[in-house]
Amino acid sequence: MPTAPRGVGNLRGEEGFPAAARTALADPQLRRNLGHATRTIRAKRASVVAEVPDWQELRAAGAAIKDDVLARLPELLVQLEEQVTARGGTVHWARDAAEANAIVTRLVQATGADEVVKVKSMATQEIGLNEALEAAGIAAWETDLAELIVQLGHDKPSHILVPAIHRNRAEIREIFLREMGKVGRPAPEGLTDEPRALAEAARLHLRRKFLSARVAVSGANFAVADSGTLAVVESEGNGRMCLTLPQTLITVMGIEKLVPTWQDLEVFLQLLPRSSTGERMNPYTSLWTGVTPGDGPQEFHLVLLDNGRTATLADPEGRAALRCIRCSACLNVCPVYERTGGHAYGSVYPGPIGAVLSPQLTGVEDNATLPYASTLCGACFDACPVAIDIPTMLVHLRNRVTEAKEAHGPLPGAEATAMRAAAFAMSDRRRWTLALRSAKLGRLLGRDGRIAAVPPPLTRWTRTRDLPVPPPESFRDWWVREHGGRS
């Protein structure tokens, strides 16, 4: 099953998670910014979720609707195409990032435009659309405030919902003052780092782009198969401007973003805002169906993107990752994400969902360290509004990583040696009894119930973690003492 191709898009980092995390952990400012931001969003989310008495039933409904979509995906996608086409839109099918970029570039070129305004979209980040358009001489202007900060700072997003979460107000002010004038209206003189002043600077800068752009590019939060309606939810109104002002609208959407009916949409419009921004409803919910003469864009294109999603669907234990509605609740509760930030994950999808989605989209060999970027504490599963069991999926993907490595020869290093030694000891009762007795010697190394360092060849194991001191009596010894060895 084809996965997302190499050399295009933003699903693979330049280095593995452990190395990238080490760099991130050395930045105390980053940890302060992340700690403050995630604590704030967590508290807001917890309070609005607690207001909904049937939250668990809503979660179950969201999961069931998405599972139904995944089970009937081909049929529902064809239905969506028929409905969009019947209402004046055009549907394009993109096997991967390269195809999607080529389609969008061709569509923009056909309008004669050399710039587009963009609504925040994970799908276009995933395929590296901005880079592809730039290579074709087309400027893509991000209009979401956080995306604008990332773009002007020549940076990469580090959070699904708040891509500039790693920046604080002072840094944003500096970016605006330095960069805005190079690509449009400069930041006002005397700009302070007050949120209101920064937002006003962005508003003034973007206003000209909104009024002059003839083409907009968006993603989609949902698409309703039985009516052909697309939905974008957002907080700033920039999306509404992009979706209504230009003559041409091009939407790039992952094939899993479907819901079968309008009634199903209602479930997600309750789950998403509470889980993402901690709001009861989104300030802006834009819905459009094909083209309406004299109202809004007169040309509408929908690009349906696979890019590894069919390969993900093919794994019965991994496919639930396609339920994800990109709310980012799992990021905000993850102790690993809170300390490393999003860049360490390498992919545009960071945090727990990134650790299960990116390796499946690219194939596990290309993101082999991500399934290990977790303590398996389970906070992500509890927070997820569509009940994705991320910890179980992480263990499954670790298994796939190991199998993929073994397919290229025996596992290298201390881990393989330890596993072989364990298999040898456990496969024979006498050997196992002897091993348990020898393990008691480990008590000599312990202090306060922990062993901080073991001798070679297992030294590396304790370099980053302690071992518990073995108990004075094993379960087997206890059983023999209590029951005389009777079963």
Ligand code: SF4
């Ligand atoms: S996995 Fe769940 S919690 Fe995480 S972003 Fe997706 S829907 Fe939200």
